[in-house]
Amino acid sequence: MRDGTRVIRAGLPGFAQGEPFLPGPTFANPYHLAGDPSSSPYSYGRYHNPTWTHFEQALSELEGGSAVIFASGMAAITAVFSCVLRPGTVLVMPSDGYYTARMLAEGYFATLGVEVRLASTAGDAQMERLEGATLLWLETPSNPGLDVCDLAALIAAAHQQGALVAVDNTTATVLGQQPLASGADFSVSSDSKALTGHGDLLLGHVATREPGWAERLRAFRSQQGAVPGPMEVWLAHRSLATLDMRLERQSTNALEIARLLASRPEVQSVRYPGLPQDPAHALARRQMKHYGPIVSFVLEGKIQAERFLGACRLILQATSFGGVHTTAERRARWGGDAIPDGFIRLSAGCEDTQDLLDDVTQAFATMSTGGEKHP
Ligand SMILES: Cc1ncc(COP(=O)(O)O)c(C=O)c1O
Numbered sequence: 009m010r011d012g013t014r015v016i017r018a019g020l021p022g023f024a025q026g027e028p029f030l031p032g033p034t035f036a037n038p039y040h041l042a043g044d045p046s047s048s049p050y051s052y053g054r055y056h057n058p059t060w061t062h063f064e065q066a067l068s069e070l071e072g073g074s075a076v077i078f079a080s081g082m083a084a085i086t087a088v089f090s091c092v093l094r095p096g097t098v099l100v101m102p103s104d105g106y107y108t109a110r111m112l113a114e115g116y117f118a119t120l121g122v123e124v125r126l127a128s129t130a131g132d133a134q135m136e137r138l139e140g141a142t143l144l145w146l147e148t149p150s151n152p153g154l155d156v157c158d159l160a161a162l163i164a165a166a167h168q169q170g171a172l173v174a175v176d177n178t179t180a181t182v183l184g185q186q187p188l189a190s191g192a193d194f195s196v197s198s199d200s201k202a203l204t205g206h207g208d209l210l211l212g213h214v215a216t217r218e219p220g221w222a223e224r225l226r227a228f229r230s231q232q233g234a235v236p237g238p239m240e241v242w243l244a245h246r247s248l249a250t251l252d253m254r255l256e257r258q259s260t261n262a263l264e265i266a267r268l269l270a271s272r273p274e275v276q277s278v279r280y281p282g283l284p285q286d287p288a289h290a291l292a293r294r295q296m297k298h299y300g301p302i303v304s305f306v307l308e309g310k311i312q313a314e315r316f317l318g319a320c321r322l323i324l325q326a327t328s329f330g331g332v333h334t335t336a337e338r339r340a341r342w343g344g345d346a347i348p349d350g351f352i353r354l355s356a357g358c359e360d361t362q363d364l365l366d367d368v369t370q371a372f373a374t375m376s377t378g379g380e381k382h383p
Pocket residue numbers: 080081082083106147151176178179197198199200210211212328
């Protein structure tokens with residue numbers, strides 16, 4: 009089966025007369041349980057839940073490994089770090105990846121005695137820092153800079169050094185690229201983004217081909233206790249069915265917006281892995297099936313970027329990415345990333361392509377006349 013079919017069928021329990029295709033969320037803390045607890049698949053809500061089981065089955069089918077879900081992407085990242093890293097171990101991670109993951113590594117795990125080494129995604133710079141590494145963390149395309157690294161080459165080099173490899177696959181999603189098939193030990197994702205795509209929930213997962221790691225991650229989830237809610241998980245499973253369609257439209261919209269931006273004199277630079285002139289394009293083309301929803305571009309400075317955002321009528325000002333609504337923000341407002349003040353991260357949604365292009369064009373025109381809504 010192809011991706012468009014797989015996402016619709018993934019994790020559904022199969023034919024059962026009179027039952028729904030996808031059972032509704034199960035809201036339960038205790039389950040009926042007499043005698044030996046191992047006699048029942050469900051006992052207590054922090055350990056397991058039938059709604060989790062269906063969604064984990066869906067993700068496992070798509071990832072080609074065993075998936076364990078968490079209450080957010082950061083909870084999934086924390087679980088991998090916590091299960092793999094110990095005092096004296098070495099974590100190699102991108103200097104330009106998701107800021108909060110870097111903060112968790114440098115602000116918490118480093119204080120426990122983990123050595124954290126940073127190197128950029130571009131040019132596979134992490135390759136040079138692998139000696140003695142315990143865990144290589146990759147993020148490609150990186151958020152927010154959209155650089156791409158060579159998964160197969162970095163994974164092979166890390167394994168040669170005896171290191172495990174985790175790929176944060178949030179920006180690409182499992183339909184954009186398959187870290188486990190490329191040899192990674194862990195495929196990690198914030199499912200708050202494109203995977204579920206409606207901007208209405210927080211969730212994350214880790215997939216692995218090694219049953220022992222899946223068991224350790226599950227045990228960590230139960231012991232640490234911040235587990236996903238059944239309603240979020242059910243919404244996520246329902247939303248997964250449209251992933252292929254959403255990515256197709258989002259990638260088309262992102263490419264057309266990137267092309268338009270590249271033609272504008274106000275824009276100093278544009279990054280989108282799907283643009284033929286992008287420095288990451290050749291590698292992305294080899295490695296990715298969809299180039300994804302995120303485009304980044306640089307205007308002259310903070311004032312110009314805020315003017316542009318204030319002049320957009322359809323494109324919403326918000327953080328996060330990957331949803332059906334097109335959003336954009338001046339990323340430097342948060343601090344923490346090495347980016348210029350005029351850097352905008354735009355996430356293309358599923359709206360009509362021409363309407364989005366019209367909005368970008370009118371925003372530049374409005375900006376030049378000083379008529380923006382929220383300068
Ligand atoms: C690449 C990446 N990984 C992980 C996360 C964390 O996900 P969550 O917000 O679901 O905790 C984010 C959030 O923006 C992200 O961009």
